[in-house]
Amino acid sequence: MLAPFGFFYLVFLIGPLLYLLVAGFFNTSLVKGGLGEWVGLENYRRAMSTEEFWTSLWHSMWFTVLTTVPLVLLALVLALLTDRFSQGRWFFRLAFFAPFVLPSSVISLMFMWIFADQIGLAQSWAKSLGSETPPSWLGDPDWAMLSIAAATVWWTIGFNFVIYLAALQEIPRDVHEAAALDGAGPWQRIRHVVVPMLGRATTLVTVLQLVASLKVFDQIYMMTGGGPDRATEPALLYVYNTGFTEGRVGYASTVSLVLFVVILLISLVWFALLRRTEKEG
């Protein structure tokens, strides 16, 4: 009974993973087929000495920082505020969560129009806020990643928001009442009573977010294609470009593997953290 799933699992997960390990030692090419020649650690050496490899890793991490911080903090704030109102909660949930179900290409289409030069909403708002020459949001290397991050926050905050909202509902009403009767104001209650009880949810949300953000591809591929001048190229897009556009399968396998290890390390840290909070709770 395990066989059908096991088949797919071995063919599309374990097999490919082993292939990455092996192909990383060969100069496999997309056009020639086969594994090609054994090159030992050459792919790894080349990756370490290639600037694009490091910048693409850095872009993934920079994007991760730019999105994780607001996606965790803002989601927490939104959930804390929403939790105070039992009426109208459906409206806030709809507004904040609905974008999450949309495909990435819909997000990209909408935000390319919003961030468009001259005619987009973002530049027109920036002008009305007093900026004489608003930046080209997606065309300026200094702004492109920030703009994509902003679109991503808009798109995916609903997921974290919903997890926080559920965690807040787990907190018994008595706890609120108790703190209120002790004379704690709303702000003190949030800071000293509620937020400390959300530790588990925060760990979960943060790590899921880190892992998801490190894998960023879709919206960057569509909104800037990694540009301008490779200023937004994330690691997965680098894999895509070297593997499929340039056909250097062996080298791209090496890069995939490095990215995988980075993500794996973060997941392991998560498990360690989770186990610790579990023990404390």
Next chain:
Amino acid sequence: MAASTSASADTGTGTGTGATTGPVGRPGVRGLGGGRGPKGLRGGGPWRRSREPEGAPLSGAMRAVGAERLFNRVALGVLIALAVLWLVPLAWAFATSVRSSDEIATDPTAWWSGSPTFAAYGDLLTGGKLPYWYANSFITSALTTVLTVLTASLAAFALSRLRFRYRRPAFLLLLAGLMVPPQVLMIPQFLALQETGLLNTYWAVVLPQVPNVVAVFVFKQFFDGIPEELTEAARADGAGWLRTYWQIVMPLSKPAISAVTIFVFVWAWNNFLWPLLVVTDPEMMTLPVGLTSVQDAFGIPQAQLMASAVLGGVPLLTVFLLFQRRIVEGIAGTGLK
């Protein structure tokens, strides 16, 4: 839950006054029952015992109520402002999609159209490849969902009920799979499908998405909660494992099935990178991939771009509105595991 514990604590004192003093209770009575509350959190005993209600200054209480009200007002204001901000991109996409090209050219950022038109939608649905993309997305997502639900639930049943030799290693191997992001496997997966000549078919889109470890764990958790007696009774009546799975366990697992179905469907529908790699024929593209070809083509009127964004979003927004509670509960559940 909290109410029932405090009620039982009150009656447990045996004085009979517990019921009449109501939820607040007398400190002394409460103190007797307090030790029985779970972890002392829910019963609320400790803090109540420590404070003196009569002694609290009234003005302080009123100030507290005022602060509460002010805080709520500010909170509501902030929330409404942000919610409106969150609706802006959707609203603007729709507003643009019903304007004519001339209007957009003269005033690109206007919100209202003097003469709204749905011409862009008509053009897309009759002239473009959009109907193909809808069909392809629906077929591939539905196939992925059916195959995932079947294989994952079977595997979960085996892990939950069967005692076989390599059960533990199999379980650990699966657990390890949770940590492999499928995106890093795109190159070998692509090569495998190229070898088999499946590129540009539905199977190329569907098959690599079938091994969904999360789905196995969702099913396993649910199956573990089904009493052993039920499956054992079926076995004693002579039913094989497969029949026990299909006729006893699966009919009892509708909540898990529907949760996995909704999530896998939405996942498959929104998958972008994978179909982008394996499908190059415009008539075989899924909706998300097809939309990028709209975006890449030059000279497409802005209204049509936004109309395609709206049309691209409508199916899943509908799914969301229909299954809002299920989806939200499913996500919330990830936090409780």
